[in-house]
Amino acid sequence: MIITKKVLRNVSLTAHPKGCRRYVEDQIAWVEEHAKQSDNPHYPSTTGLHMPKRVLVLGGSTGYGLSSRIVAAFGHNSDTINVSFEREPSENKTATPGWYNTMAFENLAKRKGLKAFSVFGDAFSNQTKEAVARKIEQELGQIDLVIYSLASPLRNDPVTGQAYKSVLKPIGDAFTALSVDLESDIVKQATIEPATEEQVAETVKVMGGEDWSLWIDFLLQRNLLAHEAMTVAYSYIGPKITYPVYREGTIGKAKEHLENSAEELTNKLKAINGQAYVSVNKALVTRASAVIPVVPLYMALLYQVMKEKGLHEHCTQQIYRLFTTMLFSGNAVPTDNDGRVRVDDWEMRSDIQAEVERRWALQQEGKSLVQGDLGGVWEEYEQIHGFGFGDIDYSKDIDPRIV
Numbered sequence: 554m555i556i557t558k559k560v561l562r563n564v565s566l567t568a569h570p571k572g573c574r575r576y577v578e579d580q581i582a583w584v585e586e587h588a589k590q591s592d593n594p595h596y597p598s599t600t601g602l603h604m605p606k607r608v609l610v611l612g613g614s615t616g617y618g619l620s621s622r623i624v625a626a627f628g629h630n631s632d633t634i635n636v637s638f639e640r641e642p643s644e645n646k647t648a649t650p651g652w653y654n655t656m657a658f659e660n661l662a663k664r665k666g667l668k669a670f671s672v673f674g675d676a677f678s679n680q681t682k683e684a685v686a687r688k689i690e691q692e693l694g695q696i697d698l699v700i701y702s703l704a705s706p707l708r709n710d711p712v713t714g715q716a717y718k719s720v721l722k723p724i725g726d727a728f729t730a731l732s733v734d735l736e737s738d739i740v741k742q743a744t745i746e747p748a749t750e751e752q753v754a755e756t757v758k759v760m761g762g763e764d765w766s767l768w769i770d771f772l773l774q775r776n777l778l779a780h781e782a783m784t785v786a787y788s789y790i791g792p793k794i795t796y797p798v799y800r801e802g803t804i805g806k807a808k809e810h811l812e813n814s815a816e817e818l819t820n821k822l823k824a825i826n827g828q829a830y831v832s833v834n835k836a837l838v839t840r841a842s843a844v845i846p847v848v849p850l851y852m853a854l855l856y857q858v859m860k861e862k863g864l865h866e867h868c869t870q871q872i873y874r875l876f877t878t879m880l881f882s883g884n885a886v887p888t889d890n891d892g893r894v895r896v897d898d899w900e901m902r903s904d905i906q907a908e909v910e911r912r913w914a915l916q917q918e919g920k921s922l923v924q925g926d927l928g929g930v931w932e933e934y935e936q937i938h939g940f941g942f943g944d945i946d947y948s949k950d951i952d953p954r955i956v
């Protein structure tokens with residue numbers, strides 16, 4: 554089949570196997586190059602660092618989770634297990650990018666002699682937790698690091714079976730702001746109606762810390778966490794411009810819950826001298842973030858400003874910096890007053906934010922986006938689905954089942 558990109562309301566419906574492989578290979582090459590030798594203090598070599606050897610990544614097939622898996626495996630020869638929710642390919646339908654990424658990653662990791670496995674299924678379910686426990690017992694014994702990087706629109710409660718949906722909405726009042734579609738560069742006004750109380754509670758159920766805690770409780774009970782094991786979940790804060798739809802909206806309430814769970818989990822992990830952290834990461838184009846209203850416009854301005862200052866990073870660079878200079882540098886883990894690790898430090902610098910705000914004020918409804926990098930955002934969005942690589946012939950008829 555000839556695989557073309559199809560995007561509907563910032564959601565890509567197709568993925569390209571060869572392009573996904575290229576995306577994974579590029580990230581691996583960057584990590585291997587820096588891990589071996591590096592003069593850059595922000596991305597130091599991993600030689601001599603005590604990084605975890607056995608890593609479980611919940612949501613490890615795309616975005617920040619995939620990067621965590623790549624940095625662990627190709628930065629420090631770690632064995633990894635991924636848990637993610639995927640659609641497999643058929644003769645005339647493409648798989649999810651996460652499926653292609655995972656196949657590409659696991660082939661390359663195994664070629665390097667590393668153990669690399671996946672459990673494809675619903676991470677919120679008890680069956681998946683059981684399947685992961687079996688895999689750990691059979692293959693790795695115990696786990697040194699659990700990354701929690703799920704971004705999901707829904708969750709079925711494993712006990713009651715009740716389905717919960719997460720929504721991206723403001724709380725209290727409707728929010729009107731400028732926005733932009735990835736495909737057109739025309740700025741338009743978007744209004745998002747406020748969430749009901751029920752929707753707030755449901756979003757917390759899906760994207761808060763409840764399931765993270767269930768995972769850690771489960772792994773502790775089964776004695777599957779090694780002495781001094783660490784767990785890290787990813788969060789976002791962002792600038793005031795996006796507060797109504799993000800930090801002060803439904804997702805922000807869920808992130809608050811996730812962040813509060815870290816303290817409880819650290820208490821539980823004391824039994825094995827372990828630690829739970831939340832890392833606040835930078836806004837980046839992923840399958841999850843592209844659908845948040847207002848965020849693509851913010852990202853287009855942020856990308857341009859950060860690129861001009863030489864500070865733009867992709868998911869892999871963020872995670873590499875997080876692991877090598879913050880979590881496993883050998884020094885005390887740096888945190889803010891609320892105990893969070895801040896790898897969004899460059900994004901939140903006052904000079905960066907002031908410049909983004911200045912440019913935000915220049916945008917006009919119905920006009921093209923100015924002084925932003927929508928092209929860069931769009932390029933990254935294409936690439937995370939395996940499109941937009943110059944040396945791949947997208948007109949070629951290929952079998953979507955072969956990566």
Ligand code: NAI
Pocket residue numbers: 611612613614615616617618636637638639651674675676677701702703704705706787788789833834835836837838839840841842
């Ligand atoms: P993503 O959409 O690229 O990755 C989500 C992962 O979760 C995928 O591997 C997917 O297969 C998996 N997943 C979703 N539902 C699942 C289920 N029911 N069972 C098993 N696996 C499931 O998302 P992204 O952006 O990498 O997000 C990961 C975390 O990072 C989220 O907590 C997000 O809030 C956080 N974050 C994202 C930022 C961004 O700008 N993209 C910024 C800061 C934090």
